[in-house]
Each structure stands twice: as structure tokens, then as C-alpha cells.
Amino acid sequence: MSGTPKDAPGANGARIAQNPFYVLELPSECAAVQVERQGNKLLAMLELGFVEAETYDSPLGTYPRTAEAVRRAMAELQDPERRLVHELWAAMDPTVSMDPDSDDPTPETNGAAPAGGWPEAMDVFGWRRR
Amino acid sequence: MEAPLNVQPLLLIAALIRLILGVLAMSASAAGDKAGHATSPPQGVYWAVLVWAVVPICCVVWCLGAFDGDLSRVPWLVAGLLVLFPWWATRRVFIPLGMWRTAYAVTRLSAYWWRGDTEGGATMAAAWALLHGRGRPNAAAVTWILARRDAQQPLRGGGLLATALIADLRDDREGMLALTRSVLHLAPDPRHFGARAIATQWLAADAASRGDWPAVEALTQAVRPLNAEARLLGFIARGQRHGVRGALAKGRLMAAWLLAPHRWQTWAVVAQTMRTGGANGPGERDEAPPQADAEPDEADAGPAGESGWPLGAVAAHARLMTAADGSLPSEQLAELAAVWEKALSSEALRTFVGKRAMATGARRVDALAVTRAQVVDDLAQLLRRRKTSVGQDPPLLLAEASLRVESTASAEVEACWAPIERRRKEGAELCATDEWREFVALQTAYAAAIALRGDAGRRLLFDETDTVVSHLAARLWNDRQERSLANAMFNWLLPEAEAVQDEEAINRLRRNVRGGL
Numbered sequence: 068m069s070g071t072p073k074d075a076p077g078a079n080g081a082r083i084a085q086n087p088f089y090v091l092e093l094p095s096e097c098a099a100v101q102v103e104r105q106g107n108k109l110l111a112m113l114e115l116g117f118v119e120a121e122t123y124d125s126p127l128g129t130y131p132r133t134a135e136a137v138r139r140a141m142a143e144l145q146d147p148e149r150r151l152v153h154e155l156w157a158a159m160d161p162t163v164s165m166d167p168d169s170d171d172p173t174p175e176t177n178g179a180a181p182a183g184g185w186p187e188a189m190d191v192f193g194w195r196r197r
Numbered sequence: 198m199e200a201p202l203n204v205q206p207l208l209l210i211a212a213l214i215r216l217i218l219g220v221l222a223m224s225a226s227a228a229g230d231k232a233g234h235a236t237s238p239p240q241g242v243y244w245a246v247l248v249w250a251v252v253p254i255c256c257v258v259w260c261l262g263a264f265d266g267d268l269s270r271v272p273w274l275v276a277g278l279l280v281l282f283p284w285w286a287t288r289r290v291f292i293p294l295g296m297w298r299t300a301y302a303v304t305r306l307s308a309y310w311w312r313g314d315t316e317g318g319a320t321m322a323a324a325w326a327l328l329h330g331r332g333r334p335n336a337a338a339v340t341w342i343l344a345r346r347d348a349q350q351p352l353r354g355g356g357l358l359a360t361a362l363i364a365d366l367r368d369d370r371e372g373m374l375a376l377t378r379s380v381l382h383l384a385p386d387p388r389h390f391g392a393r394a395i396a397t398q399w400l401a402a403d404a405a406s407r408g409d410w411p412a413v414e415a416l417t418q419a420v421r422p423l424n425a426e427a428r429l430l431g432f433i434a435r436g437q438r439h440g441v442r443g444a445l446a447k448g449r450l451m452a453a454w455l456l457a458p459h460r461w462q463t464w465a466v467v468a469q470t471m472r473t474g475g476a477n478g479p480g481e482r483d484e485a486p487p488q489a490d491a492e493p494d495e496a497d498a499g500p501a502g503e504s505g506w507p508l509g510a511v512a513a514h515a516r517l518m519t520a521a522d523g524s525l526p527s528e529q530l531a532e533l534a535a536v537w538e539k540a541l542s543s544e545a546l547r548t549f550v551g552k553r554a555m556a557t558g559a560r561r562v563d564a565l566a567v568t569r570a571q572v573v574d575d576l577a578q579l580l581r582r583r584k585t586s587v588g589q590d591p592p593l594l595l596a597e598a599s600l601r602v603e604s605t606a607s608a609e610v611e612a613c614w615a616p617i618e619r620r621r622k623e624g625a626e627l628c629a630t631d632e633w634r635e636f637v638a639l640q641t642a643y644a645a646a647i648a649l650r651g652d653a654g655r656r657l658l659f660d661e662t663d664t665v666v667s668h669l670a671a672r673l674w675n676d677r678q679e680r681s682l683a684n685a686m687f688n689w690l691l692p693e694a695e696a697v698q699d700e701e702a703i704n705r706l707r708r709n710v711r712g713g714l
Contacts, residue, residue, distance in 0.1 A: 099557075191462050193406070
């Protein structure tokens with residue numbers, strides 16, 4: 068499902084988008100040793116600049132993955148209590164996106180108002196030209 | 198033979214002198230506000246009429262002279278057109294070019310559009326031009342504009358819009374929008390027509406860019422008079438929502454398009470509105486809100502498949518948390534809360550969590566209780582962000598979230614009272630713009646609290662809000678002659694008093710509102 072990575076998720080949906088299981092690309096029933104192994108592997112890939120390690124999929128879209136996010140995810144899953152809560156929130160398949168931005172590209176509108184509105188209105192009648 | 202006397206330059210000079218005298222007279226008229234009585238309508242319109250009686254004839258003569266090959270008439274013609282159409286020239290030429298000094302100077306001639314508030318309008322034009330300038334914001338120019346704004350007494354819509362534009366220059370978009378919205382609280386008096394029309398145009402453009410056509414329509418129907426840009430946006434919004442049916446409706450839309458600027462850039466939208474407006478409801482984001490249980494099979498609150506995870510509840514949760522901003526019907530939140538309640542109380546999920554707790558060694562904390570608290574957190578966040586009130590008999594989870602948000606909202610209103618009251622007791626004061634910003638913050642917090650708590654919250658918060666705002670407005674009126682701001686505050690309080698049926702407050706506020714500007 069990989070697409071253009073979005074900015075780091077804000078408060079809206081962060082609980083799902085930043086779920087450690089999605090960050091580490093692990094199933095929620097994985098063993099603790101797998102968490103350690105996968106985390107170290109991703110850290111090494113990020114260190115070496117592997118492009119495929121730089122993003123991860125979540126049900127809310129594709130997000131950038133940093134070494135800090137990987138370490139945080141590993142720490143979260145190493146705590147059994149917190150891991151169990153994350154298991155409940157990782158119920159959705161990360162490869163099936165609910166992200167409205169990941170649908171088909173916006174059709175050509177030839178300057179007319181697209182279904183979501185008229186983004187150029189601010190340029191034309193707003194206070195600032197972007 | 199004597200050379201014929203060239204009277205046209207003399208006429209223009211006379212008109213200019215008259216206009217300057219008119220501007221000065223208007224300042225005196227504004228100073229007359231301080232006398233303590235409602236003032237007569239601004240006189241700028243009379244001087245504008247005078248200029249229009251003289252300068253067009255000169256312009257025709259210069260134009261004919263220029264066509265005859267006398268190019269010495271061209272500068273006079275340009276000057277004459279500037280005197281006739283100062284705001285048009287500022288808006289179309291000097292602001293887009295970022296010429297903030299020229300924009301300021303020429304807008305001061307705008308005795309009609311900015312009547313009674315030429316200094317405010319000029320400050321706003323300078324700030325707007327600065328926003329269009331290239332490169333980094335000019336700090337010296339910002340300081341100059343703010344000094345001009347602070348020197349204005351009374352502060353009116355132009356000064357408030359200038360402050361809003363400076364806020365945007367400093368990347369404070371929320372502050373920009375809040376201040377722009379606040380201009381619409383000013384009384385629909387000729388002194389505020391220019392600022393209110395510009396504020397409406399900007400807010401309508403902002404809503405149109407988000408596809409919030411109902412907001413564009415409501416805004417352009419509520420404010421009068423509108424400028425050509427806002428009027429066109431209003432017609433487009435109506436067309437987008439209800440369609441453009443009949444020759445009359447099409448003619449009106451076409452007329453609005455012809456009268457508005459940027460016809461080349463707006464034609465595609467106007468054509469699309471006439472062709473498909475209302476048929477597919479473009480931009481009617483709020484008519485197709487996300488459904489908490491859009492997929493009934495998946496949204497089944499019970500365990501999904503072998504895992505026992507609350508898949509349906511999580512999916513519904515994700516859908517609402519990430520839906521586009523805008524109002525959210527309380528029914529959808531209630532549905533989500535009900536789905537979660539069913540999931541979290543399901544025996545199968547409890548069994549599953551128990552097994553997983555044994556397998557992972559998570560025995561100290563009840564994972565379901567933690568998840569429940571997180572769900573309440575998120576529901577509270579949704580309530581707060583969407584300014585949604587819960588309906589009658591909400592599910593328990595939603596009631597908990599609502600209680601939390603309501604007490605926070607009330608605390609925020611109380612936090613806004615405190616500094617205003619403290620200053621009153623200490624006899625301290627801020628500049629008029631900052632006093633207004635504090636009022637806007639209080640008004641925003643109050644509106645958010647009322648949106649959450651309804652009439653019960655209004656009855657709880659009105660008394661103290663009335664006391665605080667009335668004291669502030671009275672000080673602005675009596676001690677500082679900031680009549681526009683004070684009148685706007687009384688105007689805002691009056692419908693609130695009527696809503697709680699506080700007769701004493703209604704009578705007092707009506708008297709104060711009648712005091713005028």
C-alpha cells in the first residue's frame with residue numbers, strides 16, 4: 068500500500084497510526100524475541116539508508132519511520148501491560164488503508180471547483196497569495 | 198494674443214484640497230464621538246460626492262487631450278483616476294505589487310469605501326500589501342504599521358483587520374481568522390462597511406477553499422453590504438448547494454461574475470456551478486459525514502474472527518478520528534460510544550484479553566480499563582474539536598467524555614474572565630487591540646462552552662460573563678472612547694441575555710446598544 072508518506076500523525080488517530088506493531092511491521096501476536104530482532108533490523112536498515120525502511124504502512128496511511136520511533140515502539144512492546152493495550156488497538160490490517168488521501172488521484176478539474184471545494188478561492192479572493 | 202487659461206489642473210487641485218479638508222473634517226467628526234452621544238453618519242460620503250461632481254469632468258477633458266496627442270495630460274489623468282478610484286487602485290495595483298507605503302497613502306483618499314475609518318483602512322491596506330511583498334516580512338514596516346494602528350482612536354474595523362494581517366505575517370493563522378471573524382461583531386454601521394465587507398470576503402474565500410459551501414452561503418446572507426467578490430462567492434455557494442435553475446438565477450450569477458474581478462480565474466468555477474451545481478452537491482462535506490458503523494459486518498462490536506480483537510470498534514474509531522474537520526452529529530458519536538461499550542463488555546473479548554495477559558505476563562494492569570480510558574480521551578477530543586454537544590441519554594462512555602469536556606470548557610471561560618477583572622480592579626489597561634483580543638478569546642471560549650453544554654451552560658456562565666464584559670465595554674466607552682468596540686461587546690451580550698431571559702440585563706444592554714457609536 069506504500070504511497071507518499073504523510074507528516075507524522077497529530078493527535079487525531081495517533082493511537083492507531085503510531086501503533087508500535089505498525090511501526091515495527093509485526094503481527095500483534097508475535098513473540099517478544101521477534102520485537103527485539105525486528106527493531107534491531109529496522110534500526111540497522113535506517114542507519115544504512117535503506118529506502119524501504121524509511122516508511123511504514125498503517126490503516127490511516129503511510130508515515131515516515133525514524134530510528135527514534137522504532138526505539139519507542141520497541142520500548143512500548145517490551146512492557147507487557149502496555150503491549151497488551153497496543154494489541155487491542157492494532158486490530159486493523161495496516162495494508163488496507165482508510166486514508167481518504169490514498170484514493171485515486173484527484174481528477175483534472177480544469178480550474179473548476181472539485182468535489183471538496185475550491186482550493187484556489189484563497190488565491191483569487193483571499194488575503195494571501197500562496 | 199493671451200494664452201487660454203488652463204483651468205483643469207486648478208480644478209483637480211481644488212478637489213484634492215477639498216478632499217483633504219473632508220478627511221480632516223471626518224477626523225474631527227470621529228473626535229466628536231468623544232462627546233458622549235451617538236454621532237451622525239460619517240461625512241466622507243459628502244466629500245466623495247463633491248469629488249465625483251468635479252473630477253470626472255476634468256478626467257474627460259484630459260482624456261480627450263491625451264487622445265489629441267497632448268501627452269502632458271496623461272499624468273493629470275492618472276492622478277484624477279487615483280482620486281476617483283483610490284480603493285480600486287490600491288486593491289488592484291498597489292497591494293498585489295506589495296507597495297505598502299503607496300497603498301497606505303492612496304487608501305487615505307478613500308473617503309467613500311472607508312468612510313469614517315480612512316486611517317484604519319489605510320493601515321489595513323499597508324499590512325495587506327506587506328503580505329503580498331516578496332521575501333521576508335519587513336520588520337520596520339510592521340513596526341510602522343503597528344504604531345499607526347495604535348495611534349488610532351477609536352479603533353475600528355480597518356485597524357482590527359490590519360492586526361489580523363500582521364498575525365498572518367507572523368504565521369499565526371488561527372489568530373488571523375479569529376480577528377477577522379471578530380470584525381463581523383462590529384455594528385453594521387457605515388463606518389464599518391469597508392472592514393465588514395473585506396472580512397466577509399476573506400472568510401467566505403477561506404470556507405470556499407475548504408468546500409464549506411453552507412458556511413459561505415450563511416456568511417454572505419448574514420452580512421450587508423457585500424463587495425463584488427463576496428457577492429460572487431455567495432452566488433457560487435448557493436449554486437453549488439441548490440443548483441442554478443432558471444434564466445433568472447443564471448442571469449444573476451452571470452451578473453455577479455461580470456461585476457467581480459478576476460473573471461478569467463473564476464469563469465471555470467462559475468461555468469461548473471451553472472452546469473452541475475446542486476446535481477452532485479460538490480463540497481457538501483457535511484451531508485456525507487463519516488459513519489461510525491458504515492460497514493455493519495465489520496463494525497460488529499464483538500470479536501472478529503479468531504483473534505477476538507474489537508476490530509469493528511477500532512475501525513469505526515479510526516474513521517471518526519481522522520474524518521475531515523467540521524461539525525459532527527452527536528448521533529455518530531453516540532453510535533461510536535455504543536459500539537465501544539458493546540465491544541469492551543463482550544465476554545469473548547474479556548476471555549481473549551485474559552489469555553493474552555497470561556501469555557505475555559501482563560497481570561498488573563487491566564488492559565480493558567486502560568483501553569476504556571483511552572476511548573473516553575478520544576471521544577472527549579472529538580467533542581472538543583468538533584464542538585459537538587451530546588444528545589439526550591448518551592451512552593456511558595460518551596457521557597463521561599462530555600462531563601470532562603464540559604468542565605474544561607467552563608474552566609476556560611473562567612480563565613478568560615480572570616485577567617479582565619484583575620485589570621479592572623487594579624485600574625490597569627491594555628491597548629485597545631489587546632483588550633479586543635481578550636474579549637474575542639472570552640467570546641470564543643464562551644461559544645465553545647455553550648456549544649457543548651447548551652442552555653444549561655448558558656445559564657451558568659452568562660451572569661459572570663455579562664458582568665465582566667459589561668465592565669470592560671463600559672470602561673472602553675466612558676474612559677477611552679472606544680465606541681465601536683464597546684458597542685460590539687454590548688451587541689454580542691444582548692442575544693445571550695435574551696436567551697437566558699434576564700430582564701434586567703436585556704433592558705440595560707438595549708439601552709447601551711442604542712447609545713450607538
